[in-house]
Amino acid sequence: MYKIDFQCPVHVHFIGIGGISMSGLAEILLKEHFTVTGSDSKESPLTRHLTDLGAVIHYGQKAENITDDIDVVVYTAAVHADNPEFIAAKEHQLPMLTRAELLGQLMTNYKTPIAVSGTHGKTTTTSMISHILLAGDTDPTISVGGILKIIGGNIRVGHSDVFITEACEYTNSFLDFLPKIGIILNVEEDHMDFFKDLDDIRHSFHRFAALLPKDGTLIINSEISQYEQIIAGLNCNVITYGIHHDADYTAQNIQYDNMGNVSFDLIDHGTKKDRIFLSVNGEHNVSNALSAIITGTLLGIDLEKIKKGLLSFTGTDRRFEYKGTLDGVTIIDDYAHHPTEIEATLSAAQHYPHREIWCIFQPHTYTRTKAFFHEFAQALTLADHVILADIYAARETDTLGMSSEALSDAIRELGGDSYYFSSFDEIKNFVKEKCIHGDMLITMGAGDVVNIGESLLSI
Incomplete structure (x- = not known):
C-alpha cells in the first residue's frame, strides 16, 4: 500500500473532495505542504475553504482531471468503478487509497x-x-x-x-x-x-x-x-x-x-x-x-x-443543538437516527425546560427502518407527540415495503400520539397550528429534516 509521509509531500488528488471527512484530510495535507487537487459535484463552503488554502478543485468529475503529475489518488466509498476519474487513475496506473486507508496512513505520522x-x-x-x-x-x-x-x-x-x-x-x-x-x-x-x-x-x-x-x-x-x-x-x-x-x-x-x-x-x-x-x-x-x-x-x-x-463543551452541530425560539416554542435539532440514539435524546429532553415535547422524525434509509421498525416505534413514544416525515433514502432505491406512514401507525398502536405528512410544508403548517408557548420541538434524523426547524425560524 502507498505510504503517506509528511517528510516527503507529494501531489494527492481527491475524488469527492467536498465531503466533511475528505475535505478535512485534504486540509491536513495542505497544511503539511502537499499539493492537493480534487473534484466534486458542486461548490460548497468546504470546497471554497480548501481553494483559499491552495487546493485546485474541479466541479464535475472527468477523466481529464487525472493528470500525469498526480502521485496518489484518494476516493470515497461513494465512488464506483465506472467513475471516469477512477477509470483514468487505473489507466495511469496510479496508486489509489480509500478515504479510510489515507486516514490510517496519516495516523502513522x-x-x-x-x-x-x-x-x-x-x-x-x-x-x-x-x-x-x-x-x-x-x-x-x-x-x-x-x-x-x-x-x-x-x-x-x-x-x-x-x-x-x-x-x-x-x-x-x-x-x-x-x-x-x-x-x-x-x-x-x-x-x-x-x-x-x-x-x-x-x-x-x-x-x-x-x-x-x-x-x-x-x-x-x-x-x-x-x-x-x-x-x-x-x-x-x-x-x-x-x-x-x-x-x-x-x-x-x-x-x-x-x-x-x-x-x-x-x-x-x-x-x-x-x-x-x-x-x-x-x-x-x-x-x-x-x-x-x-x-x-x-x-x-x-x-x-x-x-x-x-x-x-456545549455540544456539536446537530447533537441536541439549540436552533432558536419561535413564539415561545424552543426548537432543537438532533442527528439521532437509531433507536438507542432516539431514546437517549428524548430521555435527555425530559430534563430540559418544556411543556410538551413534539418530535419531527425523518427515518434514515429503508434498510435501517426495516431492521429496527418496532424499536423505532417504541423509542419515539417517549415524545408527547410524534410527526413522521418520509424516509430519507440516501443511497437506497428499494423501499423494502417500508414507509413512515406505517411507522406512525405502529406508534399509535403503542399508545403514542403520532402523525404522518408527505411534505415538509404540511409538517410546518401543522406544527405552527399545534405547538404552543413552552413546548419543545425537536427535528430528528440524519437526513435534511433540520431544514424544517430552520425554515420555521426564518419566517
Whole structure:
C-alpha cells in the first residue's frame, strides 16, 4: 500500500473532495505542504475553504482531471468503478487509497493517534476529548465528523504528536486505522446493509481492538453486552468505564440543573476523585465524558484542565443543538437516527425546560427502518407527540415495503400520539397550528429534516 509521509509531500488528488471527512484530510495535507487537487459535484463552503488554502478543485468529475503529475489518488466509498476519474487513475496506473486507508496512513505520522469508535456518540466524544486536549495545551490535530465551534470547523492542524479522529465501523473502514489509544463507546446493531448480524459487528470491533499495539490502550464501555469477548486475547492495556456496571471508572450521584445540564461524581477505581460538571445533558453524555476523562488522564492532563475542557463543551452541530425560539416554542435539532440514539435524546429532553415535547422524525434509509421498525416505534413514544416525515433514502432505491406512514401507525398502536405528512410544508403548517408557548420541538434524523426547524425560524 502507498505510504503517506509528511517528510516527503507529494501531489494527492481527491475524488469527492467536498465531503466533511475528505475535505478535512485534504486540509491536513495542505497544511503539511502537499499539493492537493480534487473534484466534486458542486461548490460548497468546504470546497471554497480548501481553494483559499491552495487546493485546485474541479466541479464535475472527468477523466481529464487525472493528470500525469498526480502521485496518489484518494476516493470515497461513494465512488464506483465506472467513475471516469477512477477509470483514468487505473489507466495511469496510479496508486489509489480509500478515504479510510489515507486516514490510517496519516495516523502513522503521529506518536499518539487516538481513534474513537462505537455505534453511537463518536462525534460528541471526539469533540469532548478535543476540548480536553485544547484545555491541556497539547496542540492536537483534530478530525471530527461535525462542525466543532471551538475550532471553527471540522479540522484543526496542530504541531504536536497527538492526533484524534472518529473511527466508523461501516464497511469495516476502521480496520485500516492504526491507533495508539482506541475507544469503544458501544456496540449495537446498525448498518445492516453491510453487516450480517450483531455477531458480525462484534467481531469487527474485536478486530479493531486487536489493532492496538502492546504499548497502546483500549478504553471500553463495560456496559457493552459480554464486552469480555471483544477484549479477549488483546496484548494492549485495557481500561473500562460504565455507569450501571462495575468498571475501573464509574459515575455516581448524577444530577441535572434547571437547564438539563448534567453533573456527577467521578469514581476512579472505587475512590471519588471530584465532581464533574457538563454543559450538555443526558446520561449518555455522562458515559461519553467518562471515556474522555480517561483519555485525558492517559495523556497526563491535569484533572482541573480536564474539568475545564469538559465544561467548555456545549455540544456539536446537530447533537441536541439549540436552533432558536419561535413564539415561545424552543426548537432543537438532533442527528439521532437509531433507536438507542432516539431514546437517549428524548430521555435527555425530559430534563430540559418544556411543556410538551413534539418530535419531527425523518427515518434514515429503508434498510435501517426495516431492521429496527418496532424499536423505532417504541423509542419515539417517549415524545408527547410524534410527526413522521418520509424516509430519507440516501443511497437506497428499494423501499423494502417500508414507509413512515406505517411507522406512525405502529406508534399509535403503542399508545403514542403520532402523525404522518408527505411534505415538509404540511409538517410546518401543522406544527405552527399545534405547538404552543413552552413546548419543545425537536427535528430528528440524519437526513435534511433540520431544514424544517430552520425554515420555521426564518419566517
